[in-house]
Amino acid sequence: MYLAATKPNNATRTRRLADIIFETPDIERLLSYYVDTIGLSVVERTPDAVYLGASSQDYCVVLKPGAQTQCNGLSFQISPEEGDLGALHKLVQAQGIAAELRQDANPSINTSLHFKDPKGTNIEVFAKRTARSGQVASRGIGPEKLGHVAFSVTDVNKIVRFYVDVLGFRESDWIGDFFAFLRCSPDHHTVNFVRGKTDKMHHVAFELKDWAHVQTACETLGKQHIPLLWGPGRHGVGHNIFTYHRDTDGHIVELFTEIDRIHDEDLGYFEPRPWHEEVPQRPKVWPPGLAAANQWGIEAPHTMLEG
Numbered sequence: 637m638y639l640a641a642t643k644p645n646n647a648t649r650t651r652r653l654a655d656i657i658f659e660t661p662d663i664e665r666l667l668s669y670y671v672d673t674i675g676l677s678v679v680e681r682t683p684d685a686v687y688l689g690a691s692s693q694d695y696c697v698v699l700k701p702g703a704q705t706q707c708n709g710l711s712f713q714i715s716p717e718e719g720d721l722g723a724l725h726k727l728v729q730a731q732g733i734a735a736e737l738r739q740d741a742n743p744s745i746n747t748s749l750h751f752k753d754p755k756g757t758n759i760e761v762f763a764k765r766t767a768r769s770g771q772v773a774s775r776g777i778g779p780e781k782l783g784h785v786a787f788s789v790t791d792v793n794k795i796v797r798f799y800v801d802v803l804g805f806r807e808s809d810w811i812g813d814f815f816a817f818l819r820c821s822p823d824h825h826t827v828n829f830v831r832g833k834t835d836k837m838h839h840v841a842f843e844l845k846d847w848a849h850v851q852t853a854c855e856t857l858g859k860q861h862i863p864l865l866w867g868p869g870r871h872g873v874g875h876n877i878f879t880y881h882r883d884t885d886g887h888i889v890e891l892f893t894e895i896d897r898i899h900d901e902d903l904g905y906f907e908p909r910p911w912h913e914e915v916p917q918r919p920k921v922w923p924p925g926l927a928a929a930n931q932w933g934i935e936a937p938h939t940m941l942e943g
């Protein structure tokens with residue numbers, strides 16, 4: 637249990653996942669994938685990074701040149717109006733974690749708080765960001781937004797306690813005692829953590845508009861000779877329709893739709909959907925198995941489980 641100096645509150649609580657940052661030895665190849673396949677648009681390019689956005693989301697993916705291919709960091713937003721980065725700074729430091737407020741670390745953000753979470757991922761938290769101007773036409777799949785990022789971690793409880801007790805996430809569901817799904821917005825999960833041998837990203841997930849959009853996404857992947865790893869299927873946990881494939885750096889990418897949402901936290905249950913097993917569907921611990929993994933009956937291949 638993390639000993640928080642104060643508990644997360646409206647001034648410090650994480651409201652949404654903003655960006656995922658990838659380091660890559662071949663930035664042009666990965667950029668081509670994100671533009672021509674996923675359908676993001678280049679919003680800004682500096683000597684150190686390429687900033688990409690979805691058609692309805694300002695920014696969501698940052699590519700940086702580097703020696704290895706890896707998820708290098710995540711950024712989160714706190715309340716633009718009530719957000720208090722100074723208070724969050726104290727909260728993080730109270731855990732014995734080094735944190736630093738920086739100015740202009742990102743071209744669209746004046747002030748942001750930087751630290752590493754307990755598994756070593758770089759985290760940037762901000763309250764306000766300069767919006768880009770206008771909509772950008774995209775080719776490729778064209779997701780609605782960056783949905784969630786899943787990690788394999790050696791100590792699930794430690795990382796869950798940090799995200800809940802310090803960053804203000806809520807526990808949506810668990811599978812057994814080894815797989816946790818956390819939310820910071822109405823969406824069922826923004827980050828999820830499964831017990832593994834090492835700490836590393838397992839997959840990044842983009843939200844599509846609807847089931848028809850999943851089909852056109854599969855057609856796009858097929859035309860580009862990018863095979864699906866798993867799906868289409870419907871997860872039990874989160875109830876999202878999913879497909880998984882790999883990007884040009886080998887990262888697993890999920891494209892999903894129809895994820896569970898809690899629009900009213902006071903009600904304590906997910907918005908009713910016909911595929912729910914329980915009425916109402918509340919956060920719970922699922923037993924491991926196909927009911928949690930895929931309601932449509934196909935197990936994940938081993939290559940998926942290994943990441």
Ligand SMILES: [Fe+2]
Nearest residue numbers: 784786841890
């Ligand atoms: Fe996922």
